[in-house]
Amino acid sequence: MIGFGNVGRSVARILCETTNGALELTHICNRNYKRKMQPWVPADVVWTDDIQQVLGSDVGIVIELIGGLNPAEQIVRGALMAGKSVVTANKQLIARHGPDLLQLAKDHGAQLEFGASVAGGVPVLPALRSGLSGDRLHGISGILNGTCNYILSRIEGARIPFSEALEEAQARGYAEADASEDLDGGDARAKLAILALAGLHARIAPEAIRARSIRTIDAVDFDYAAEIGCTIRQISRADLQEGTLFADVGPSLVYINSPFGRVYANQNLVLTSGKYGGDMAFLGAGAGGDPTAVAVISDLLFVAHNLSAARPEVSSLVSTPRVSSDFESRWYLRFFVKDKPGIVARLSAILAAHHLNINALLQKPGHDKSALPFVITLEPCRDSLLHPALEEMATLEFNTRPSLCLPILG
Amino acid sequence: MIGFGNVGRSVARILCETTNGALELTHICNRNYKRKMQPWVPADVVWTDDIQQVLGSDVGIVIELIGGLNPAEQIVRGALMAGKSVVTANKQLIARHGPDLLQLAKDHGAQLEFGASVAGGVPVLPALRSGLSGDRLHGISGILNGTCNYILSRIEGARIPFSEALEEAQARGYAEADASEDLDGGDARAKLAILALAGLHARIAPEAIRARSIRTIDAVDFDYAAEIGCTIRQISRADLQEGTLFADVGPSLVYINSPFGRVYANQNLVLTSGKYGGDMAFLGAGAGGDPTAVAVISDLLFVAHNLSAARPEVSSLVSTPRVSSDFESRWYLRFFVKDKPGIVARLSAILAAHHLNINALLQKPGHDKSALPFVITLEPCRDSLLHPALEEMATLEFNTRPSLCLPILG
Numbered sequence: 001m002i003g004f005g006n007v008g009r010s011v012a013r014i015l016c017e018t019t020n021g022a023l024e025l026t027h028i029c030n031r032n033y034k035r036k037m038q039p040w041v042p043a044d045v046v047w048t049d050d051i052q053q054v055l056g057s058d059v060g061i062v063i064e065l066i067g068g069l070n071p072a073e074q075i076v077r078g079a080l081m082a083g084k085s086v087v088t089a090n091k092q093l094i095a096r097h098g099p100d101l102l103q104l105a106k107d108h109g110a111q112l113e114f115g116a117s118v119a120g121g122v123p124v125l126p127a128l129r130s131g132l133s134g135d136r137l138h139g140i141s142g143i144l145n146g147t148c149n150y151i152l153s154r155i156e157g158a159r160i161p162f163s164e165a166l167e168e169a170q171a172r173g174y175a176e177a178d179a180s181e182d183l184d185g186g187d188a189r190a191k192l193a194i195l196a197l198a199g200l201h202a203r204i205a206p207e208a209i210r211a212r213s214i215r216t217i218d219a220v221d222f223d224y225a226a227e228i229g230c231t232i233r234q235i236s237r238a239d240l241q242e243g244t245l246f247a248d249v250g251p252s253l254v255y256i257n258s259p260f261g262r263v264y265a266n267q268n269l270v271l272t273s274g275k276y277g278g279d280m281a282f283l284g285a286g287a288g289g290d291p292t293a294v295a296v297i298s299d300l301l302f303v304a305h306n307l308s309a310a311r312p313e314v315s316s317l318v319s320t321p322r323v324s325s326d327f328e329s330r331w332y333l334r335f336f337v338k339d340k341p342g343i344v345a346r347l348s349a350i351l352a353a354h355h356l357n358i359n360a361l362l363q364k365p366g367h368d369k370s371a372l373p374f375v376i377t378l379e380p381c382r383d384s385l386l387h388p389a390l391e392e393m394a395t396l397e398f399n400t401r402p403s404l405c406l407p408i409l410g
Numbered sequence: 411m412i413g414f415g416n417v418g419r420s421v422a423r424i425l426c427e428t429t430n431g432a433l434e435l436t437h438i439c440n441r442n443y444k445r446k447m448q449p450w451v452p453a454d455v456v457w458t459d460d461i462q463q464v465l466g467s468d469v470g471i472v473i474e475l476i477g478g479l480n481p482a483e484q485i486v487r488g489a490l491m492a493g494k495s496v497v498t499a500n501k502q503l504i505a506r507h508g509p510d511l512l513q514l515a516k517d518h519g520a521q522l523e524f525g526a527s528v529a530g531g532v533p534v535l536p537a538l539r540s541g542l543s544g545d546r547l548h549g550i551s552g553i554l555n556g557t558c559n560y561i562l563s564r565i566e567g568a569r570i571p572f573s574e575a576l577e578e579a580q581a582r583g584y585a586e587a588d589a590s591e592d593l594d595g596g597d598a599r600a601k602l603a604i605l606a607l608a609g610l611h612a613r614i615a616p617e618a619i620r621a622r623s624i625r626t627i628d629a630v631d632f633d634y635a636a637e638i639g640c641t642i643r644q645i646s647r648a649d650l651q652e653g654t655l656f657a658d659v660g661p662s663l664v665y666i667n668s669p670f671g672r673v674y675a676n677q678n679l680v681l682t683s684g685k686y687g688g689d690m691a692f693l694g695a696g697a698g699g700d701p702t703a704v705a706v707i708s709d710l711l712f713v714a715h716n717l718s719a720a721r722p723e724v725s726s727l728v729s730t731p732r733v734s735s736d737f738e739s740r741w742y743l744r745f746f747v748k749d750k751p752g753i754v755a756r757l758s759a760i761l762a763a764h765h766l767n768i769n770a771l772l773q774k775p776g777h778d779k780s781a782l783p784f785v786i787t788l789e790p791c792r793d794s795l796l797h798p799a800l801e802e803m804a805t806l807e808f809n810t811r812p813s814l815c816l817p818i819l820g
Contacts, residue, residue, distance in 0.1 A: 320613045404626050409647075
């Protein structure tokens, strides 16, 4: 592992916690590594600040997590030319040199994976490589930058000026002191270039994609957008039409009820459009050490799986747990009754006897008194506690139909 | 290919359209195949009704698309024992015999893939195999049955009785004459068992999962659910807690604003919860010939990729298209002006001169007349047509700030 920052620490921790045997962490390389050392890293892991010590070793995979173009490009090229596979989260490197580096990997019998370079833990790049590989995609769009999404969500929620939302994001660590790369679209268009490469098989320079800044957005724009059912998000989109790739990154109006309109704070959403499979959506945590580490480790497992001929026995991977339907949840109970005084009193007495707490009683007007529907909702309890009460209530003579019991999720 | 129904026809068509060289369709096996033959299938494809002719040939991969347990199980076992890899869309087979068949595949150096068995074209099973493999998942839930979702969406939308919604679904081909397997949860719990196997590494018999029918749902339940901000969907969920797998399939209340509450008709949605990556959502077309075929073809490419050592040159897969930002869309133009008579007249004259159509003029009250915000929305046009008009409008003396122009998407 080269680069032991936030993501590197998460990757190392998960590798150390999850001893599945397929992967072994051998080296951690970082400048001034002594101040970075962690007690939970196994003693046989080599700490070093010398990249050549990693490249010259017999490791099978190099994890590049230092970011930026220089010296990351030299490191990745060096590793691939030494026949080592590379897993990287480096969006700038892949956006600029992805096709060349993929060819270099192929020429040296190595693999290059970069699932963590776009949308953090949202497995959209692996989906493009695997489950969507059978489709012919023509469009990809997404909310790809958590900083912009945080700031726009905050302006939307609190109607504060852009400058105030930016300061807040900086104070909370969601934006850097110089956030230009995020705010002006440089980050998102590198990611869009990678998505276009992986999903549309189109090689485009990030600089060829128009990027518009979100700095121009005013709180009043959310008022006007709301007038027409919209909100504002930084949207990255690419559409392949007859040999032209239409591409744009920047603030855009999206319908409040659309998938994009409901993406808040640090979430990323990617939509794909395919000739055969139609539209697909992928939503999840777009950044953060642990989610990004999931993408890195998934790539490591993928590469390791390809490198190793031996596969574990299926039975060793599969457990046979006890199965139960005894979920705890809130509950919706619906009755149809022949109306008469005292019905609620008798039902609530049974619930109380079973220590079940009523959350609400609902009765909508306008129904026939001979088959009157009404509803009781209950505070969270396990199914098994509720069941005896339901059986008791089912025997009451005023029921005109069997009652209905549904869990209330979320 | 064994079984040439709706999905088989789509798979064959895409294979014939997409000549990427990695895959070659050699045999189509179906009872009474003569009535199934299609003019677009290449003449060198062998049509047969004899499964042994396929299993005895030198094909590398058998595609099983006949469904059900018998004779599908014998066919899949026969293929795997002959060292052939198998791609199947058969949920009942995998839900019941998945682990055994995976072991059988491993024992014979073959592969078994079943990405099409759950959620049609939504690449959730490939995501569990690839991009989420680095996480440790503890929960999976989903809307997995299009028939139930269609019927519940119809009761929700039209407040019709269940029986009427079912008849409508049957008339439109969304439900079978005997729809018990869908309505009573048998279909969804087979899919949930597969998701539990692939995502939670838990082997459970589908029959061990409680399934509740949607037949009990009345239109009035949507009225009461709406009272507490909810709607009703058939939800399948599995949660692994300390060695117990909590699992349930059946109608449940979900918040209207939650991801589940916004899934309509034939869409499928799957949510996963992981220790490291948190929550992820996958949404798309859950059934249909073409989307399901995408899942089958993606599996075929995955298996072929593993079988073949030779990889195509990267450059042969990647195009270098022209890049443009000249999208057509509706537009949002926001101005800050020093108020005086005639502003709208002058702006609209410029727009008219450029043949741009105004969709709406928006001006919210309560703003300072010396820096008054107001908005014009435009009918769809290309960016390049709008740009000269924007430049002209920027020169007008009443602007107190640069105007803002954003696309309106969707």
